[in-house]
Amino acid sequence: MTDTALIARLIDRLLVPRIGHPPGNWPRRVYEVIQRMAEAAGTDPVQLLNRALAGESTRLGDALVDAATVGHTSFFRHAEQFAELRARLPAIASKRRRPLKVWCAACSTGEEAYSVALAAEQAGVAIEILATDVNPVAIQIARVGHYHSTRPGRVPGGPASRSWNAPPHLKERIAFAVASIVEPDALLGPFDVIFCRNVLIYFDREDVAEILATLSELLRPDGMLIISPADAVLPIPSCLARTSAAGFLKPSGEAPMSARWVLPNRPATLRPPVSVGAIPVVAPQSPSEPPLVRAARLLGAGDPSGAELVLTELLNRDPGHISGWFLLGEALLQRDERAQARAVFLRASRCDPSRAEDVDGEALRRAALSRATALGA
Template sequence: MTPSDYEYLRRLLKERSGLDLSADKQYLVESRLVPLARKSGLPGIPELVQKMKSGADALTAEVVEAMTTNETFFFRDKIPFDHMKETVIPALVQARAARRSLRIWCAASSTGQEPYSIAMCLKEFGSALAGWRTEIVATDLSQAVLEKSKAGIFSQFEVQRGLPIQMLVKYFTQTGELWQLNAEIRAMVQHRRLNLLQDFSHLGTFDVIFCRNVLIYFDQDTKANIFDRLSRMLEPDGVLALGAAESVVGITNAFKPYPERRGLYRPNTAPAARAGVTIMAPPALRAVASAR
């Protein structure tokens, strides 16, 4: 792969997905795109880039998907899900007693382990949520991972990563070497394709937003813009959950840490934090907006 090929891929991925690759990530590009090139009948990345430049839109979409499909597993990092069970959901059950509904958005949901972990958490509340309308919206840039998530079928390896054995027995059915989530849990999750760089206000407002282990790949301006837009999607007493290596500190005033709950944040409704603050979309976002 030539330096110019790598620069072309860096620019394309930044514009299409927000992925901000540093100059030393050629090895990552090669590990993910060489197999894709061969599957497409091409000798290597230079030929892949050449075909993309000639207007092969379907191939370009495959390249973006290959580079943005990230690792996931059930109840990843455990702590945010403990917070959900012990603090967040009980507080929302009280606060939403009149309307008896909860909306949760799982952004960058990948192959489904995270939204289904949330669904199982809610199911464990049993009678406390009986008769409630609970809605989990799972979104991802990749249609391929959304299709896998919809099926709710996981390998032995996948169910062994983070999933408590009692939940495996309770909510899954074994078919040969695979495990399928019960229809009742699958039905709790709606799947939609979505690029976080584009407008997502049409999704409506949520009580909880999981946006974990995705913003670490974006530059500071893009992170600030997404945080600002996420804050408008949350109820005033809603909760944002970020990944273990992510934080709003030094990036945005739209959120403040949830007291004594690591990885959780609340919308910052203080007038000084919101009034008069305009965060311009970074160039990639403005380009997307102008092209729509």
């Protein structure tokens, strides 16, 4: 076995139990971190990884989790979902005699959790939030709660705001913790609302329905599980039902599968990396991956240009693909091309919703129209 192949296997052993899913390839930055830390320690990458696996140091593991996870996030990401949340929270709260319990799974650096807290405050609803991520570096940033943007209006505080500090009364409502969505047994459910957005797209399709079924077991019978528009292209288990709002799921009344989802025993399907110097560069994604899923992965990773290329090719073949038009609008919006995004969302709203696959086409059509209207305001 070559050193490159051995390093890949050692990374699998170190990271898969912590992250919960083996990707098709580990990002280049994972190998760069290993190389840099090995040189600093005066050893080689294989010895460094073996030491980490032996429990001699947690620093390498934390650094690799940080390098392997996608931290692309923002305040009030998918704004129409937060508008829907504000509208629905009071009805749920009216049935409770206590603050609503919310879990923000895969919360990254905390922007989503603080957005949920602000939305609940705007709705006049008392709330308690558990926000988790596998990345301890991201969780530490979230706990500090200080955010700065080079562009105005990207943080709370108004259109001219460039920085924001989470106020103490919001911090008191949020408990940040390091945890994985595939090991939820230790979490204190059940929850009234679970956010699990822009993360499912990184798991194998055959595992997504099982993960969602496991999450549904932590949801109250009248609760909501919220996924992102990109995640909505993935399969939904029968124990959950789509609603009129894109990405909002509710318990269907059917019992979830009895078997809890566990980490798969199958090995990661890593393609052989090609070596450039001491750092391997991974091969591109398999062309057999469905274009919509590939585009959603690129969007979730903060690569709207790459997603646009994939979606343009898809829409040239199938001009009536409503999910393709919707995700293209998302890609253009990430690039801040608002006029073009509005035109694309309008195009999505005119597509035949009955042609949508694995998604509520009518809900997606309404979401596209809502976004186009907001962009025209």
